[in-house]
Amino acid sequence: MRPAPTDTKAWNAYLAEGNAKQARKRVSADVILRDAHDRILTVNPTYKDGWDLPGGMAEANESPDQAALRELHEELGLTLTLHRLLVVDWVAPHEPWDDQLAFIFDAGTLSPALAATVRPHDDELSEALFLPATEAAARLRPRQRDRLCGALRSLADGRTRYLRNGAEPWQV
Template sequence: MPGDPSRDAYLAEGNANQARKRVAADALIRGEDGRLLLVNPTYKAGWDLPGGMAEENEAPEDAVRRELREELGLTIASLRFLCVDWVEPHGPWDDLLGFVFDAGVLSTEQAAQMKPSDEEISEHHFFEVSEALPLLPDRQRARAVNALQVLDYGVPRYLRNGVAL
């Protein structure tokens, strides 16, 4: 029965003991010329898709909108889900759910006004897709390749360690 204090306590105990998942949410953003936006984080080597980690109890689509606003000053109203990747534990990290959303095409004016607005991003650049993909870390590149294919074929994908099932 909802509102029963003993039932709520039982459920709260179960919630406290269940596994937690890390969640990342990234965006595919293209320029009018079809080039792909990447960002250069200050806290690690190499380039990334724009986006980042979700905060506690934050929906993935809210996380990517927040990250785009905080890091690039972009406000994105419309997102389309492209894929989610379950990544097994690796190195010091537990497993991860990595989401990729289509954040659309920026006009030339929007792209010109965009600038890193957070100390986590040193620069951003639009690359030809063939140039962008090799710049991404392996796991993120696998998600980006699948997400780009979803843009072409329209069917969202579930991935396991970057491989579509």
């Protein structure tokens, strides 16, 4: 039986039980960060095959934008401001993983002096390179490549994209 909202302790216990039964989503948050030549920063993780965009997984109760900023600081020593959301991609369950929400934010363009200093700052990355968009896309795994292409379209037309497994569901 559902308790009355006026019984604060019982009501909160009831809500907590409902919350515990709800789905949990993994959340990743990456950025597109460019240099003065409009090249895109890509990173080479040491813990998996293939290259990535800078960013990573959100921690418990951490917003996607804060996760992206934290990852930039931890992995590359960069303290930046995000400009806007470019993409939200729902990723279906795959292999051992449950579904996920993947965000890509626009982190702007670094000055030539700052771009020249970008280096990995922890052991999660072995390299960080600014690459032309086509070369950056070629290094990414297919799922992230599709997400990058959606983000580049968002940069070009100013429209935030919702993707489902890397594709715009209304254009499939």
